[in-house]
Amino acid sequence: MLGAPEGRRGDGAHPITPDTEGTQPMKSIGMLALSLAAAVAVAGERAPDTDTLDLGALMRPADSANFYKQKEWFVWDPSVIRAEDGSYRLFFSRWPKAYTFNSWLTHSEIAVARADRPEGPYGASKTVLQSRPGAWDAISLYNSKAYRFGSKVYLYYCSKDDGGANFSAEKLVEIARKGYSHDKWLHLAYRQRPGVAIADTVDGPWRRLDAPIAQPNGTIVDQTVNPAVAQAPDGTYRIILKGRNPAGRKPWSLQIGGKADRPEGPYELAKGGVFRDFATEDATLWYDATRKRYYSVVHAHGSNFLALLTSEDGLSWRAAKHRVVCKKEIPLTDGTTMKVDRMERPEVYLENGQPRLLLAAVKRGAESWIVFFPLAKETAACAAK
16 A cells, blocks of 8 residues: 555664763663653654544435436436535436447536435436537546535536547447447547536536646556545645556556646646555545545445545545445435445535535446435544544
């Protein structure tokens, strides 16, 4: 694991220069006692471990009446933000069921729905962002996450172009239907980059940037996807992205931190501090002002749980003390547990800086939907554990 470096430890030794041969033993003993006393004092002053968040203990069962799904679309990538009038918006990506689940790479768009409560139920939706022919984001938009920074709303997403291949509409459908085994799948997948759209309100209008906000930097290669952003205490911004590990290295994908002076970047990605304990993706990101550390819920790729990571600087990450948030299943308010095929794209909705809702995208059979898990308000006793 490559986490934050441990604090430097002094050995407490000091050179002793005796004034006379007869006073040497007494001075040695006295200075040793002073050194031990100083060490005890330093240990007593050492900052306590603040990595105490246990999201799993705060999770409550989901209400199936609040599941968000659409008849003709696969829905994914949930993100909730409070609107200016006190209502709520659910931003999400969607792509047509007619082209199979793999058409996220070729035919996705960003949509939004409204509710009176953050957990829903959410009503009818409308399209927010679609592909822009001739631009860097010409083919499919997904990985949506909405944030409010200052007076603006920022909607992050991923997309790509075809690199001059000039794929026809029919070719894109062919790639979607064949999926990962198509010989042009990786051609598109390796061109994925993150972007952002900016608006004054949650209802737009949206202004998109003319270029991606981050590029592979060698530590990760081929692609930069799954953007999650948070503001640091000093007013700068942190991002978590996923890319591919250089050839032959495991795990095959890596999460990496980055930093920028503005929400829209460009982001400079870290060369070190990459979390490598196990393959992770789909980060959500926030700064916990009480604990003075960052947290991120991620999909543990290839494992049966969502995981909690933590960082002091937003760049170097490690597994949190309470690493397992939940299994990839849905405990329901009726006392039953629903098994699903996939449970990914976790997102944490915050109120006054505190986690209040855990969202996830799930798939079972030919259906996908968004699930909302309420999070109990943390007590002082829980925060201290």
